[in-house]
Amino acid sequence: MAKIDAVMGWKELDLGCVIRQPGSSRAFKTGDWRSQRPVVDRDKCIKCGLCWVYCPDLAMVPAEEGYYKVNLDYCKGCGICAKECPKVAITMVLEED
Amino acid sequence: MAKRVGMEVSIAASEAVKLADVDLIAAYPITPQTHIVEHLSEVVADGELDAAFVPVESEHSAMSCCIGSSAAGARTFTATSSQGLALMHEILFIAPAMRLPIVMVVANRSLSGPISIWNDHSDIMAEQDIAWIQTFAENGQEVFDLVLHAFRVAEDSKVLLPVIVNMDGFTLSHVIEPIEILDKTEVDKYLPPYKPKVRLDPRRPVSMGLVGIPEIYTEAKKATNEVLINSKKVVLKAWKEFGDLFGRYYNPVESYKTEGAEVILITMGSISETAMTAIDKMREKGLPVGLVRFRLWKPFPAPEFKKAIAGAQTLAVVDRALSPGGACGPVAEEIKAALYAERGRPRVFNFIAGLGGRDVTVENFEEIVSKAFTYTKKRPKQLYEMIGVREI
Numbered sequence: 001m002a003k004i005d006a007v008m009g010w011k012e013l014d015l016g017c018v019i020r021q022p023g024s025s026r027a028f029k030t031g032d033w034r035s036q037r038p039v040v041d042r043d044k045c046i047k048c049g050l051c052w053v054y055c056p057d058l059a060m061v062p063a064e065e066g067y068y069k070v071n072l073d074y075c076k077g078c079g080i081c082a083k084e085c086p087k088v089a090i091t092m093v094l095e096e097d
Numbered sequence: 098m099a100k101r102v103g104m105e106v107s108i109a110a111s112e113a114v115k116l117a118d119v120d121l122i123a124a125y126p127i128t129p130q131t132h133i134v135e136h137l138s139e140v141v142a143d144g145e146l147d148a149a150f151v152p153v154e155s156e157h158s159a160m161s162c163c164i165g166s167s168a169a170g171a172r173t174f175t176a177t178s179s180q181g182l183a184l185m186h187e188i189l190f191i192a193p194a195m196r197l198p199i200v201m202v203v204a205n206r207s208l209s210g211p212i213s214i215w216n217d218h219s220d221i222m223a224e225q226d227i228a229w230i231q232t233f234a235e236n237g238q239e240v241f242d243l244v245l246h247a248f249r250v251a252e253d254s255k256v257l258l259p260v261i262v263n264m265d266g267f268t269l270s271h272v273i274e275p276i277e278i279l280d281k282t283e284v285d286k287y288l289p290p291y292k293p294k295v296r297l298d299p300r301r302p303v304s305m306g307l308v309g310i311p312e313i314y315t316e317a318k319k320a321t322n323e324v325l326i327n328s329k330k331v332v333l334k335a336w337k338e339f340g341d342l343f344g345r346y347y348n349p350v351e352s353y354k355t356e357g358a359e360v361i362l363i364t365m366g367s368i369s370e371t372a373m374t375a376i377d378k379m380r381e382k383g384l385p386v387g388l389v390r391f392r393l394w395k396p397f398p399a400p401e402f403k404k405a406i407a408g409a410q411t412l413a414v415v416d417r418a419l420s421p422g423g424a425c426g427p428v429a430e431e432i433k434a435a436l437y438a439e440r441g442r443p444r445v446f447n448f449i450a451g452l453g454g455r456d457v458t459v460e461n462f463e464e465i466v467s468k469a470f471t472y473t474k475k476r477p478k479q480l481y482e483m484i485g486v487r488e489i
Binding site: 008009010011013014015016017018019020022 | 194195196197257294295301302303304305307309313315316317319320323
């Protein structure tokens with residue numbers, strides 16, 4: 001069911017709403033209800049990877065030169081990365097700013 | 098020709114389950130259902146039935162286990178009563194949503210409090226919105242036949258929904274009746290092996306029982322409800338085929354002496370037999386009364402019911418459960434809702450009787466009919482009344 005459920009009619013649903021395609025939950029972008037997003041200051045970042053370890057949604061991903069970046073498709077804006085960062089290199093900013 | 102033998106109705110129910118060759122039974126004992134699963138555990142232990150018997154720690158686990166078993170593609174059975182059914186409550190809704198054809202016998206018993214092990218319909222009437230197909234048996238033979246019918250309907254590829262067969266606790270479950278037990282070859286003609294359309298299989302992985310976000314929950318509910326409503330066609334077809342094979346024909350709604358009846362009694366379950374005796378007695382006295390009883394309860398057979406009561410001035414609906422603080426008993430409520438839009442609809446009076454094992458006698462039915470005639474002329478103040486209650 002690669003098609004996003006939100007646009008499916010009741011007649012299109014599979015029997016008992018089963019999903020036959022493993023891993024299709026990736027197609028469901030869970031970051032759309034975020035109110036704040038983390039912004040990484042690479043001048044302060046020491047590439048320790050704690051943000052990557054602590055992120056409950058695997059939304060902090062390794063980037064070029066050992067840095068980490070946010071995958072905004074899945075980041076729900078919980079702020080754990082900013083809280084855990086030992087160098088205060090991550091700041092939560094309001095989405096509308 | 099099948100043998101007719103004297104047998105406790107609970108044992109007959111489990112014999113039907115055995116003949117259906119189930120793969121798994123998960124159950125917890127509770128009065129008055131216990132004899133059903135007790136007998137099944139015996140036939141499994143004795144090697145008469147090749148099935149897994151899972152003695153779970155609660156009914157909540159029993160229904161959860163049944164869901165897992167059915168999802169794996171196994172023919173699955175359980176039975177319960179009263180508090181046990183109530184303990185299953187949250188899991189019951191999940192089986193139809195996942196389209197799992199589990200069959201369950203409920204030996205109907207009152208709910209606490211006060212603590213009562215005796216018969217009424219309050220356990221099942223608290224489960225009206227679970228989206229299971231539901232039938233009510235009148236006697237032991239019907240219990241046996243309805244269990245086989247339940248598997249046949251549940252597993253039909255157009256249905257794939259769970260089914261509850263209701264039978265009155267004690268008045269049916271613990272009574273010995275002459276019952277025609279079908280042969281295995283006969284049952285096999287009626288009930289083909291279960292072929293699941295989708296099941297848990299590591300070779301073809303699927304995910305079941307997932308989250309329904311607000312954008313999809315409504316559609317999922319509509320889909321299940323449509324299947325439940327349309328399952329009636331299969332329910333009727335499976336009864337027709339049962340009759341053609343074994344000579345016993347069943348209808349969703351049965352009528353007894355309704356021709357020319359001004360007052361029609363409405364019942365469900367085993368009290369219908371007492372009601373027929375009462376109708377005979379009143380007809381002999383010249384009273385224009387008849388009886389209509391539901392065999393199919395969900396999906397509610399509205400067209401068949403309306404046809405059965407056509408011409409009657411008054412309906413005397415007997416409910417075996419109270420809907421506290423509500424307009425009337427649950428059966429009367431459904432009937433009133435079904436008739437509201439009808440032109441020239443009959444008057445509907447509701448009588449609550451037989452709570453917590455209180456007998457419903459021929460005299461009670463005579464009283465109910467007499468009141469229905471009186472209320473037809475002079476509308477009562479109350480919306481419903483409880484029969485036999487001591488007003489002191």
